[in-house]
Amino acid sequence: MIRFGVDRLVADPDLLGGAKRVGLVTNDAARMAADPARLARVALREAGVPITRLFGPEHGLNVQSADGVHVDDGIDTMTGLPIISLYGERYCPSPAVMRDLDVVLFDIPNVGARFYTYTWTLYHMMAACTAALVPIIVLDRPNPLGGDLSLAEGPVLDLAVRSFVGEDAIPIRHQLTNGELATLWQREQFAGVRLDVLSCDGWTRAMQWPDLQLPWVPTSPAMPSFESAQLYPGTCLFEATNLSVGRGTDIPFQQIGAPWLDVPAVLSDLARRVPKGVEFSEVTFVTGLAPYAGELCHGIKITVTSASALRPVALGLLLMAAVASTHRLRFQ
Incomplete structure (x- = not known):
């Protein structure tokens, strides 16, 4: 106990x-x-x-x-x-x-x-x-x-x-x-x-x-679940960029996106980088918070498949490298 x-x-x-x-x-x-x-x-x-x-x-x-x-x-x-x-x-x-x-x-x-x-x-x-x-x-x-x-x-x-x-x-x-x-x-x-x-x-x-085997109690408004906390050490790095991390949605830090993001290109680039312990899927979302309040964002949802294999910081850096590689003029 x-x-x-x-x-x-x-x-x-x-x-x-x-x-x-x-x-x-x-x-x-x-x-x-x-x-x-x-x-x-x-x-x-x-x-x-x-x-x-x-x-x-x-x-x-x-x-x-x-x-x-x-x-x-x-x-x-x-x-x-x-x-x-x-x-x-x-x-x-x-x-x-x-x-x-x-x-x-x-x-x-x-x-x-x-x-x-x-x-x-x-x-x-x-x-x-x-x-x-x-x-x-x-x-x-x-x-x-x-x-x-x-x-x-x-x-x-x-x-x-x-x-x-x-x-x-x-x-x-x-x-x-x-x-x-x-x-x-x-x-x-x-x-x-x-x-x-x-x-x-x-x-x-x-x-x-x-x-x-205890329920998750949100530790802050943007930390509604363990799944968000699990990915936060890596996806939070995107808060220093011009991508949204999904604040204001139900799954903050479990997705990244922007109105201009070419998701298929990023996913193709990620396939050769082979992040461990996760799967990616294409999503769209709208959030009421900056940087794209009220705009339709094209994004990538991250699903953890193995907590033991997951390295969230390395994952965040691989994601950032894939976005930077495919959006050299847009990504900041």
Whole structure:
């Protein structure tokens, strides 16, 4: 049976060590493994964990705000607690909201890709805890892409171009859990912080999300399914180009397209590059979002046929090479 870190804390609140004022970094995607319909923060409060303040990441506590849109502070309608946004005027909480806390809990599901911003909300919270001398406990969750380190992909980040979609030199597909990332950063950068990780019970590194036999809860508006998360480390690269990745459709990151894309030519080119673990099909789609809002896009849908053979970053680069080869004047 799978138990997340939050399940362990709900079962035994004494693991907090007597803390009286607790800050919690979370959102509505954080659910209990024992009851996926139950919000983690509600379960923690009902178990007697003295949460006094919530911190919300990109997309807000309700996971509804659009990509890249700043989120204001507010009040949580479920608990009545104040929410401090960490994706608005600040990425790092101010000393004023840290100084009265005994401990900070971090419990947000992640998707295993470097440029997913929840990773860097954890990073900045560790920096804030280090400065304020406040301990942090990561309530760990499985990486949905698994923990097999042989499947890690992509170059590590060049720190000369660090930003909130990449603050440290880790691969694009890193294969680490939040707790493991926090442990790495404590050893390398935040030695002054007291870190505890409540690890998952019943999880092994070979497991990907379907192996957990739990429903997928959308982690952000454009991450509605495991299939989107599976391909995201590679197809997200197209967001730096003039192709759409299907944001605003039911299958974002599972398709790419543009009004001008010559799909048969791209598929013919891909046939000689032989990407592993996937099949391609020709599609058309219309999205309400940029870069081609309201326009008919000719596209390619990607279907994963083998999770073990899939290399999403390599796939993204092969796709990009095929589009570039067949659209030398149009592709940017």
